[in-house]
Amino acid sequence: MSVLALAPEEFKSLVDEVWASLLVPVPVDADRVNGEAATFVAGFVEIQGGWVGRVSVETTDRGAVAIASQMLMVPSEELTQADLVDAVGELANIVGGSVKSCVEGHSTLSLPAVVPVDEVGGHEAQLEVVSQWQEHPLRVRVLAVA
Amino acid sequence: MLAMVIDDSRAMRSILRRIVTELGFECVEAADGQDALDKMSEGPVPDLALIDWNMPVLDGLSFVTSVRENRDWRDVTLMMVTTEGEHAQIVRALAAGAHEYVIKPFTPDAIQEKLQLLGLVGVEA
Numbered sequence: 001m002s003v004l005a006l007a008p009e010e011f012k013s014l015v016d017e018v019w020a021s022l023l024v025p026v027p028v029d030a031d032r033v034n035g036e037a038a039t040f041v042a043g044f045v046e047i048q049g050g051w052v053g054r055v056s057v058e059t060t061d062r063g064a065v066a067i068a069s070q071m072l073m074v075p076s077e078e079l080t081q082a083d084l085v086d087a088v089g090e091l092a093n094i095v096g097g098s099v100k101s102c103v104e105g106h107s108t109l110s111l112p113a114v115v116p117v118d119e120v121g122g123h124e125a126q127l128e129v130v131s132q133w134q135e136h137p138l139r140v141r142v143l144a145v146a
Numbered sequence: 147m148l149a150m151v152i153d154d155s156r157a158m159r160s161i162l163r164r165i166v167t168e169l170g171f172e173c174v175e176a177a178d179g180q181d182a183l184d185k186m187s188e189g190p191v192p193d194l195a196l197i198d199w200n201m202p203v204l205d206g207l208s209f210v211t212s213v214r215e216n217r218d219w220r221d222v223t224l225m226m227v228t229t230e231g232e233h234a235q236i237v238r239a240l241a242a243g244a245h246e247y248v249i250k251p252f253t254p255d256a257i258q259e260k261l262q263l264l265g266l267v268g269v270e271a
Contacts, residue, residue: 017251018251020251021250021251021252021253022161022251068157071157071158071160071161072156072157072160073160073164082156083156083157086155086156086157087155087157089155090155090157090158093155093200093229093250094229094250094251096229097228097229097230097231097249097250098229098231098251100229100231100232101231101232106232106234107232109200109229109230111154111200111201111202
Protein backbone atom coordinates (compact mmCIF):
# COMPACT_ATOMS: atom_id res chain seq x y z
CA MET A 1 0.00 0.00 0.00
CA SER A 2 1.49 3.30 -1.02
CA VAL A 3 1.45 6.14 1.47
CA LEU A 4 2.30 9.76 0.87
CA ALA A 5 1.43 11.76 3.98
CA LEU A 6 1.28 15.19 2.39
CA ALA A 7 -1.74 17.50 2.47
CA PRO A 8 -2.14 20.15 -0.26
CA GLU A 9 -1.35 23.01 2.13
CA GLU A 10 1.75 21.18 3.38
CA PHE A 11 2.87 20.62 -0.19
CA LYS A 12 2.44 24.30 -0.98
CA SER A 13 4.41 25.26 2.11
CA LEU A 14 7.19 22.89 1.11
CA VAL A 15 7.33 24.32 -2.42
CA ASP A 16 7.28 27.88 -1.08
CA GLU A 17 10.27 27.03 1.13
CA VAL A 18 12.24 25.86 -1.89
CA TRP A 19 11.34 28.98 -3.88
CA ALA A 20 12.30 31.22 -0.96
CA SER A 21 15.71 29.59 -0.69
CA LEU A 22 16.57 29.73 -4.39
CA LEU A 23 14.65 32.39 -6.32
CA VAL A 24 14.64 36.17 -5.92
CA PRO A 25 12.10 37.68 -5.86
CA VAL A 26 10.07 34.89 -4.31
CA PRO A 27 7.49 33.52 -6.78
CA VAL A 28 3.89 34.56 -6.15
CA ASP A 29 0.83 32.35 -6.15
CA ALA A 30 -1.09 32.02 -9.39
CA ASP A 31 -4.60 30.67 -9.99
CA ARG A 32 -3.66 28.99 -13.22
CA VAL A 33 -0.72 28.32 -15.46
CA ASN A 34 0.07 31.46 -17.40
CA GLY A 35 1.45 30.24 -20.69
CA GLU A 36 1.08 27.39 -23.09
CA ALA A 37 1.61 24.46 -20.74
CA ALA A 38 2.25 22.06 -23.60
CA THR A 39 5.46 23.94 -24.39
CA PHE A 40 6.84 23.56 -20.88
CA VAL A 41 9.99 21.73 -19.94
CA ALA A 42 9.87 19.56 -16.86
CA GLY A 43 12.55 18.56 -14.43
CA PHE A 44 11.47 15.49 -12.53
CA VAL A 45 12.70 12.97 -10.04
CA GLU A 46 11.19 9.59 -9.28
CA ILE A 47 10.48 8.31 -5.79
CA GLN A 48 10.55 4.56 -5.21
CA GLY A 49 9.54 2.98 -1.94
CA GLY A 50 6.48 3.25 0.27
CA TRP A 51 5.02 5.49 -2.41
CA VAL A 52 5.92 5.42 -6.09
CA GLY A 53 5.65 8.44 -8.32
CA ARG A 54 7.29 11.52 -9.70
CA VAL A 55 7.79 15.11 -8.62
CA SER A 56 7.89 17.48 -11.54
CA VAL A 57 8.97 21.13 -11.70
CA GLU A 58 7.75 22.78 -14.90
CA THR A 59 8.29 26.08 -16.63
CA THR A 60 8.72 27.53 -20.10
CA ASP A 61 12.00 27.56 -21.98
CA ARG A 62 12.39 31.22 -21.14
CA GLY A 63 11.61 30.49 -17.51
CA ALA A 64 14.32 27.83 -17.48
CA VAL A 65 16.80 30.35 -18.87
CA ALA A 66 15.90 32.90 -16.20
CA ILE A 67 16.15 30.31 -13.42
CA ALA A 68 19.51 29.03 -14.62
CA SER A 69 20.82 32.56 -15.04
CA GLN A 70 19.95 33.40 -11.45
CA MET A 71 21.12 30.14 -9.87
CA LEU A 72 24.43 30.18 -11.76
CA MET A 73 24.80 33.96 -11.78
CA VAL A 74 25.62 33.78 -15.47
CA PRO A 75 24.14 36.12 -18.12
CA SER A 76 21.42 34.36 -20.08
CA GLU A 77 23.28 34.69 -23.36
CA GLU A 78 26.20 32.71 -21.91
CA LEU A 79 24.12 29.74 -20.71
CA THR A 80 24.32 26.37 -22.38
CA GLN A 81 21.52 23.84 -22.76
CA ALA A 82 23.31 21.76 -20.12
CA ASP A 83 23.02 24.69 -17.70
CA LEU A 84 19.25 24.84 -18.19
CA VAL A 85 18.91 21.10 -17.65
CA ASP A 86 21.12 21.33 -14.57
CA ALA A 87 19.17 24.18 -12.95
CA VAL A 88 15.67 22.85 -13.59
CA GLY A 89 16.79 19.38 -12.61
CA GLU A 90 18.22 20.64 -9.34
CA LEU A 91 14.94 22.38 -8.49
CA ALA A 92 13.15 19.07 -9.07
CA ASN A 93 15.74 17.29 -6.96
CA ILE A 94 15.22 19.62 -4.01
CA VAL A 95 11.42 19.62 -4.16
CA GLY A 96 11.47 15.87 -4.71
CA GLY A 97 13.68 15.34 -1.68
CA SER A 98 11.23 17.31 0.45
CA VAL A 99 8.31 15.24 -0.85
CA LYS A 100 10.26 12.04 -0.24
CA SER A 101 10.62 12.99 3.41
CA CYS A 102 6.82 12.74 3.63
CA VAL A 103 6.73 9.16 2.36
CA GLU A 104 6.35 6.55 5.08
CA GLY A 105 9.21 4.08 5.33
CA HIS A 106 12.42 3.95 3.36
CA SER A 107 12.38 5.19 -0.20
CA THR A 108 14.88 6.30 -2.80
CA LEU A 109 15.10 9.34 -5.03
CA SER A 110 16.35 9.10 -8.60
CA LEU A 111 18.76 11.52 -10.15
CA PRO A 112 16.81 14.28 -11.92
CA ALA A 113 15.88 14.21 -15.59
CA VAL A 114 14.65 17.08 -17.76
CA VAL A 115 12.21 16.45 -20.62
CA PRO A 116 9.40 18.17 -22.55
CA VAL A 117 6.45 18.27 -20.15
CA ASP A 118 4.30 15.79 -22.07
CA GLU A 119 6.98 13.14 -21.59
CA VAL A 120 6.50 13.12 -17.82
CA GLY A 121 3.13 11.48 -18.49
CA GLY A 122 1.70 8.12 -17.56
CA HIS A 123 1.15 9.48 -14.11
CA GLU A 124 -1.81 11.02 -12.33
CA ALA A 125 -1.40 14.44 -10.67
CA GLN A 126 -2.09 14.16 -6.93
CA LEU A 127 -0.89 17.60 -5.88
CA GLU A 128 -0.15 20.79 -7.76
CA VAL A 129 1.18 24.25 -6.97
CA VAL A 130 1.09 26.98 -9.60
CA SER A 131 3.18 30.10 -9.22
CA GLN A 132 4.45 33.01 -11.21
CA TRP A 133 8.09 34.08 -11.05
CA GLN A 134 8.66 37.43 -12.70
CA GLU A 135 6.85 36.85 -16.02
CA HIS A 136 7.50 33.11 -15.97
CA PRO A 137 5.01 30.42 -14.97
CA LEU A 138 6.06 27.71 -12.56
CA ARG A 139 4.13 24.55 -11.86
CA VAL A 140 5.10 21.80 -9.42
CA ARG A 141 3.23 18.53 -9.52
CA VAL A 142 3.30 15.33 -7.54
CA LEU A 143 2.40 12.52 -9.91
CA ALA A 144 1.44 9.04 -8.80
CA VAL A 145 1.79 6.04 -11.04
CA ALA A 146 -1.56 5.76 -12.84
CA MET B 147 40.80 27.87 4.65
CA LEU B 148 39.87 25.84 1.61
CA ALA B 149 36.40 24.42 0.98
CA MET B 150 35.52 21.81 -1.62
CA VAL B 151 31.93 21.81 -2.89
CA ILE B 152 30.96 18.36 -4.18
CA ASP B 153 27.68 18.26 -6.06
CA ASP B 154 26.68 17.01 -9.50
CA SER B 155 24.61 20.15 -10.06
CA ARG B 156 26.65 23.06 -11.36
CA ALA B 157 23.89 25.40 -10.18
CA MET B 158 24.08 24.08 -6.62
CA ARG B 159 27.87 24.24 -6.66
CA SER B 160 27.60 27.86 -7.73
CA ILE B 161 25.20 28.67 -4.88
CA LEU B 162 27.35 26.95 -2.26
CA ARG B 163 30.50 28.52 -3.64
CA ARG B 164 29.00 31.97 -3.17
CA ILE B 165 28.01 31.19 0.41
CA VAL B 166 31.35 29.79 1.55
CA THR B 167 33.32 32.45 -0.31
CA GLU B 168 31.26 35.09 1.47
CA LEU B 169 32.28 33.38 4.72
CA GLY B 170 35.96 33.72 3.86
CA PHE B 171 36.80 30.38 2.30
CA GLU B 172 38.68 29.77 -0.89
CA CYS B 173 36.69 27.26 -2.88
CA VAL B 174 37.20 24.42 -5.33
CA GLU B 175 34.49 22.29 -6.90
CA ALA B 176 34.02 18.64 -7.75
CA ALA B 177 31.21 17.13 -9.81
CA ASP B 178 30.94 13.82 -7.92
CA GLY B 179 32.61 11.82 -5.18
CA GLN B 180 35.24 10.29 -7.44
CA ASP B 181 36.14 13.67 -8.91
CA ALA B 182 36.53 14.93 -5.34
CA LEU B 183 38.79 12.03 -4.32
CA ASP B 184 40.91 12.59 -7.43
CA LYS B 185 41.29 16.30 -6.66
CA MET B 186 42.12 15.62 -3.02
CA SER B 187 44.78 13.12 -4.08
CA GLU B 188 46.32 15.74 -6.35
CA GLY B 189 46.04 18.35 -3.59
CA PRO B 190 45.59 20.67 -1.97
CA VAL B 191 43.48 18.87 0.62
CA PRO B 192 40.53 21.03 1.68
CA ASP B 193 39.76 21.95 5.27
CA LEU B 194 36.05 21.50 4.60
CA ALA B 195 34.04 19.41 2.15
CA LEU B 196 30.36 20.14 1.45
CA ILE B 197 28.94 16.92 0.05
CA ASP B 198 25.80 16.04 -1.83
CA TRP B 199 24.50 12.50 -1.31
CA ASN B 200 22.92 11.47 -4.60
CA MET B 201 25.54 11.80 -7.32
CA PRO B 202 26.55 9.69 -10.30
CA VAL B 203 29.87 7.79 -10.39
CA LEU B 204 30.49 7.91 -6.62
CA ASP B 205 27.85 9.05 -4.13
CA GLY B 206 28.40 11.21 -1.08
CA LEU B 207 28.24 8.43 1.49
CA SER B 208 30.88 6.43 -0.37
CA PHE B 209 33.02 9.55 -0.57
CA VAL B 210 32.77 10.08 3.20
CA THR B 211 33.71 6.45 3.80
CA SER B 212 36.71 6.73 1.48
CA VAL B 213 37.94 9.92 3.13
CA ARG B 214 37.69 8.39 6.58
CA GLU B 215 39.73 5.38 5.47
CA ASN B 216 42.67 7.64 4.58
CA ARG B 217 44.60 8.86 7.63
CA ASP B 218 46.14 11.67 5.60
CA TRP B 219 42.66 13.18 5.28
CA ARG B 220 41.56 12.82 8.90
CA ASP B 221 41.54 16.58 9.45
CA VAL B 222 39.06 17.27 6.67
CA THR B 223 35.71 18.40 8.07
CA LEU B 224 32.86 16.71 6.22
CA MET B 225 29.42 18.28 5.95
CA MET B 226 26.62 16.64 4.01
CA VAL B 227 24.42 19.09 2.08
CA THR B 228 21.68 17.01 0.53
CA THR B 229 18.01 16.40 -0.11
CA GLU B 230 18.36 13.07 1.69
CA GLY B 231 16.44 13.75 4.90
CA GLU B 232 15.52 10.32 6.25
CA HIS B 233 16.62 9.96 9.86
CA ALA B 234 18.22 6.57 9.20
CA GLN B 235 20.22 8.03 6.33
CA ILE B 236 21.41 10.95 8.44
CA VAL B 237 22.55 8.48 11.10
CA ARG B 238 24.38 6.46 8.41
CA ALA B 239 26.24 9.52 7.19
CA LEU B 240 27.24 10.62 10.67
CA ALA B 241 28.29 7.08 11.57
CA ALA B 242 30.43 6.95 8.42
CA GLY B 243 32.29 10.03 9.55
CA ALA B 244 30.37 13.12 8.45
CA HIS B 245 30.53 15.90 11.04
CA GLU B 246 27.40 17.82 10.14
CA TYR B 247 24.31 17.51 8.02
CA VAL B 248 22.29 20.15 6.16
CA ILE B 249 19.11 19.30 4.30
CA LYS B 250 18.23 21.11 1.07
CA PRO B 251 16.59 23.57 0.76
CA PHE B 252 18.82 25.62 3.04
CA THR B 253 19.51 29.26 3.69
CA PRO B 254 22.96 30.86 3.78
CA ASP B 255 22.38 31.40 7.51
CA ALA B 256 21.88 27.67 8.03
CA ILE B 257 25.23 26.92 6.42
CA GLN B 258 26.90 29.64 8.44
CA GLU B 259 25.42 28.36 11.70
CA LYS B 260 26.64 24.83 11.03
CA LEU B 261 30.14 26.10 10.22
CA GLN B 262 30.11 28.14 13.41
CA LEU B 263 29.20 25.01 15.37
CA LEU B 264 32.16 23.29 13.73
CA GLY B 265 34.42 26.17 14.64
CA LEU B 266 35.26 26.92 11.02
CA VAL B 267 33.85 30.42 11.00
CA GLY B 268 33.68 32.93 13.80
CA VAL B 269 30.53 33.74 15.73
CA GLU B 270 29.34 37.28 15.08
CA ALA B 271 29.17 39.54 18.12
